Amino acid sequence: MISLQVPVLTLTLRGDAERVHTVASQWSPLPVERLLIGRGAAEVRALLNTTLVLCRHAQCAASAYALAAAVETPSPDAADSEPVELEAARETLRRWLIDFPAMFGAAWTKDVIAQWARLDSRARIADFCEHHVFGMSAAAWLTLPKSDLANWAESTGTLPARWLHELLERAERPVTVMPANVLRNVHENAAAVLLARDANATDTSGSGWPAHADLWDAPGAAPDLASALMILRLQHLARLCANRASRAAGSLRQGDIGIGWAYCARGLLVHLARVENGRVAAYRIVPPTWWNFGRTSLLPDALRGLRWSAAQPLAQRLALLLDPCAPYRIEVDRHA
Numbered sequence: 001m002i003s004l005q006v007p008v009l010t011l012t013l014r015g016d017a018e019r020v021h022t023v024a025s026q027w028s029p030l031p032v033e034r035l036l037i038g039r040g041a042a043e044v045r046a047l048l049n050t051t052l053v054l055c056r057h058a059q060c061a062a063s064a065y066a067l068a069a070a071v072e073t074p075s076p077d078a079a080d081s082e083p084v085e086l087e088a089a090r091e092t093l094r095r096w097l098i099d100f101p102a103m104f105g106a107a108w109t110k111d112v113i114a115q116w117a118r119l120d121s122r123a124r125i126a127d128f129c130e131h132h133v134f135g136m137s138a139a140a141w142l143t144l145p146k147s148d149l150a151n152w153a154e155s156t157g158t159l160p161a162r163w164l165h166e167l168l169e170r171a172e173r174p175v176t177v178m179p180a181n182v183l184r185n186v187h188e189n190a191a192a193v194l195l196a197r198d199a200n201a202t203d204t205s206g207s208g209w210p211a212h213a214d215l216w217d218a219p220g221a222a223p224d225l226a227s228a229l230m231i232l233r234l235q236h237l238a239r240l241c242a243n244r245a246s247r248a249a250g251s252l253r254q255g256d257i258g259i260g261w262a263y264c265a266r267g268l269l270v271h272l273a274r275v276e277n278g279r280v281a282a283y284r285i286v287p288p289t290w291w292n293f294g295r296t297s298l299l300p301d302a303l304r305g306l307r308w309s310a311a312q313p314l315a316q317r318l319a320l321l322l323d324p325c326a327p328y329r330i331e332v333d334r335h336a
Contacts, residue, residue, distance in 0.1 A: 009293060009328040011315060013303065017334055020311045023300040025293040036283045041067045044280060054325055057087040058249070058264035059271075059285070065251035066271040067280075070258025081248035084262050088248075089125045089240040090116075091265040092233065095324040096133075096160065103320055104163040108132075126241035133160050133234070138241035141234075146220075149231060164230045167317075171223030173302060178219050180210035182268050182291060183252065183261060190254035194272045194284045211296045212322070213267025213288030217246070225302040226314065229321035266323050267292060292322045308334070 008028045015021040032051055036044050044063060052059045061084050064076045097116055101107045112132055119125045126138055134141040135156040144152055153165035186193055215232055222228030239245040249262035260271045267288030274282040293299065299318055303311050312330065319328050 009289060009319070009323070009326050010331060011293070011299070011319060011328060012331045012333060013311060013315060014333040015308070015311075018307060020303050020306050020308065023303050023315075025297070025299075027289055027293060033283045033285055036280050038279050040278055040280075041071070041275070044283075055087065055091070055262075055264040055266070055269060055287075057083040058262040058269050061249040062260040062262040062269050062271040063273075065249055065260030065262075066258040066273040067260070067275065068258065069251040069253045069260060070256070070273045070275040071278075072253070075251055076249075084248040084264070085240055085245055086120075086122055086125075088263060088265045089122060089237060090119055091325060092237050092240075093119065093125065093128070095265070095320075099320060099324065100163065101159070103317055105166065106159055106162060108159060122241065122243070129237060129241050133158055134238065135161065138238040139244075142238050142242060142244065160230075160234060164227060164234070167227040167230055168223055171227050173224045174221060175223075175225045175228055175298065175302070176219070176221050177216045177228055177298075178211070179217055180212050180214045180268075180291060182210045182214045182270065183259075185210055186259060186270050186272070186286065187252050187254050190257045190259060190272060193286060194257055194274065194282050196284065209294060209296045210291045211294075211298050213269075213291040214263075215267050215292075215322075225298055226317050226321060229318070233321065233324075264288065264325075266325050287326075289323050289326050297322075308332070 010026045012024045012026070013020050013022075014024070032048070035047060035051070039047065044067060045060060048060055048063050049056065061076065061080055064080070068075050094116060097108055097113050115128060119128055130137050135158050141152075149164070150168055153161045153168060215229070222231070236245070246263070249260070251261070252259040256274055258273045258275070260273075262269050268291075269288060270286040272282075272284045272286070273280060291297075299315075299322065302318060303315055306314065312332065315330050319330070
């Protein structure tokens with residue numbers, strides 16, 4: 001099996017000696033799309049299954065839907081959504097167990113970390129989260145009014161609750177969050193997105209481009225971006241545990257272009273395909289990173305004007321919360 005390198009995201013903070021002025025992102029996408037051109041649908045599925053490790057079930061589901069829509073054949077069975085949702089829940093918890101403690105403080109005990117390998121069903125994940133994340137059943141946690149989340153974060157002893165409490169304590173820059181309508185945008189601009197060059201993957205601009213990968217499905221306000229994202233991650237995990245998540249995957253069609261989508265731990269993943277004479281003529285994978293760190297991303301507004309001592313740790317937290325599965329690095333330029 002050939003293992004392809006995962007995407008690498010570089011965030012560059014530029015400013016003077018005291019404060020951040022601008023934030024830029026550069027993303028190196030996988031070259032896997034080039035390997036798909038000229039192949040049949042069955043070959044594409046097999047290739048993606050063996051080359052993509054990050055969000056593999058979501059990638060395969062989105063691809064299957066895109067290819068089916070491209071040739072106007074029946075969509076995959078809706079039952080295929082179960083591995084996608086299980087993968088999203090497991091990947092969320094894996095990042096919380098491994099990556100989040102170093103960024104947000106404290107640490108899980110070794111016996112808690114060891115449980116992750118046994119979380120092979122949503123029932124087991126729901127039980128784990130009841131004890132170690134929410135301090136109650138996920139269904140009960142979802143009934144908490146928004147106004148009670150601060151009290152929950154302060155009074156519950158789980159690590160995620162403590163992380164949220166500390167973020168709320170630090171919050172200084174209120175933010176308004178809005179739905180991104182990624183699928184509507186991709187549907188309206190399918191031809192342009194399908195033919196976009198890799199080098200311009202995050203070179204999105206204009207008011208019509210989404211600011212995130214459909215992380216929010218309803219408008220609202222929050223004390224700051226970091227706490228809003230942490231609440232979002234908690235809500236998404238709770239819905240997965242309580243079997244209340246939205247549909248995990250599906251398809252659209254625009255002209256002769258098939259569009260497949262799936263929700264993964266990072267947000268909405270999209271595949272686009274054009275098929276001619278039974279072979280793939282053009283293919284594009286649009287990961288959540290495309291939107292989460294594009295030019296219209298929420299990240300620059302959260303960091304602009306901050307002193308370096310506050311901006312650098314916040315940039316690390318926001319990168320992890322916006323796109324918890326994508327490897328990234330942060331570069332600093334204080335001479336801009």
